[in-house]
Amino acid sequence: MKLANLPFNDRYVNLLATFTLILLFNSNSLFSQNFSNNKPKIEGRIVLDSIWKPKLYLSHISDFSKMYTMSRSMIIAESDVDSSGYFKFNIDYLPKNDNLYRLHISKKGASDASIIIGGKEENHFFIVANKASKIEIFNNNKTFSDVTFKSDVKNKIIDKVDDIVKLIDSTNYSATRVKSEFVTNAFNEQLRKIADTCSYPLVSLYALQKSKYEVDIDNNTGYYQNFIEKWKNEDSEYFKTFKSKVPKRKNAFDSRILIALSILLSFGLGFYINGKIRKRPHKQTLALKTLSVQERKIYALLKAGKSNKEISDDLNIGISTVKSHVSSIYQKLNVKSRKEIINFKD
Template sequence: MSKIIKSTLVVLLLIFCSQNKAFSQNAGQISGKLILDDSWERKIYVSYITTFEKEYAVSNDLIITSAIIDSLGNFKIDLNKTPTKWSLLRLHVVKKGITPNSLVIGSSNENFIFLVAKRDSEIEIFNTEDIPIFSNTRIEGASYMSTFDYIKKLANYPNIIDYDNSLIEKEFIREVVSEKLKVVADTCNNPLVSLYAIYQTDFQSDYLENPKYYQSFLLKWKNENSSYFSSFQQKFPAENHPLFTVNNTKYFVFVVSFIGLLAISVLLYFKKKSQKVEQLSIQERKIFDLIRNGLSNKEISAECNIELTTVKSHVSSIYAKLQLKSRKDAINFKTKSL
């Protein structure tokens, strides 16, 4: 018996270990190597950006984890605190003596890079000696990030060219870039990167002219319920919501019509039953009420002070008029009033 118990314990232990191993493998990591000079802290921080509106927001509350960068520049960040769905992460480092929630934008000391990832992602990052430190970064294990970077460059293009003070030319370039970004959104297979492309356009104004595009876009990603898509949908007034399509309108009308017909059917059903009850005489209604209260024929005879045979005659008449087969049917007979 002791051998059986030991064998059972060994099997249970193996199962437990295998499950723990599988669980630990659910969380991926971001690792790599960063070339930093001595002015930088040897630590990298990860912020979880919940919506694109907070892309450049800075707060200690946004930082979900951090990792040490060793003397050779190697680091490894566990993603066990990262959401299971695609999320926008921001990795950054800070200069020595600077608080961790510091972000430098648009200078040689720019200190951050964005990544789209989820809990089971396996991503590697390698920078060069170029300045800013993340300006020439190689990312492995996240092919969609090349599209993400392309979106950022494309969206910024209208801001870096010389228009010779021509507002018409500037507007034309913006429209061309916007259409190009929408094409990128259509062809991208990553939902968050696809949505990011839309966010780089003036989608709220464009929706008024081209609602079908946004209806199609959201239908494509209808199973996405992340904070990014929720925030995007909230940008539209209820009456102009992209998901409220013609088909949805027809569906809405169908549902309302169905509910209306159902309500009418129920009312007619009760009215019909009420009309049947109205066929009963005053004495029959009284007896029917007593039947529904669970009284037997003998008890009804005593209650109404009439012969038992008279009660039976009334009961037969009631059953015939109301199309009932038994006392159970009478008790379950539903009507608004008797």
């Protein structure tokens, strides 16, 4: 039956249904057109209050120390946000390795290069991306920093890390100092566990960065040395900066060699000193050299246990002369009796 032959009410209903189908088809086609292609990109739909400019800015964060600094030179791309909230960045010019980026919006009348840190009007969030990334971002309310990621594991972890940090801040806001310290330590430990189990290098380091690791290095040095060992092949500036802040682990093999060398050196030095002592003339030997030829003969007879009379007869000298020589020998050898002469070391 032709539409013109229908009663007015029926024709109206049919026209309305046809129009609705056409509208839905066009809407779905537009949505499909925006999200269907599989090319590398950062895109999504966001809901914004009227206080914000309908424009997104993508900045490259080359170092973790620059996460909360802002300048126009850091912005590498811009995207308009259309009336449906859709935005898109083509990213085929990005490096092939993961880098850290920041997406932000700015208020109407404010500088494009402005970020708000903390609170409900926080106007930025961070992502990890490379030239092959396919990142879809949505927010379910008008809070720009509260976003979700579709089918993007890396940035879902980043989002989880940021949620933990926000929870730390909100919990500590009204807590006592002691409770705040306990809460912070507990959440930072959770962040370190995420870093430890994460299989994406930069995402893992991002979690560690958010745990404020620099105040924990001295107390937990082994953990950070193990972390460096795990990612020893990572040579990005992010990791170079991190590695420079962690004390290097002493090589166990080198330590063993050093200990062995020290022991050998000690033994060698001991042998050398002992040899020198042995070669050095004994004090008593030096004293013997001060004796005259006649005194040495008498010394030998004294060592043999001869009496003055026997020495006198053997050497054909008077007893008084023998006594005089014996007295001189005692003085030169610093002894007081024949017994000491007998025990005297030649």
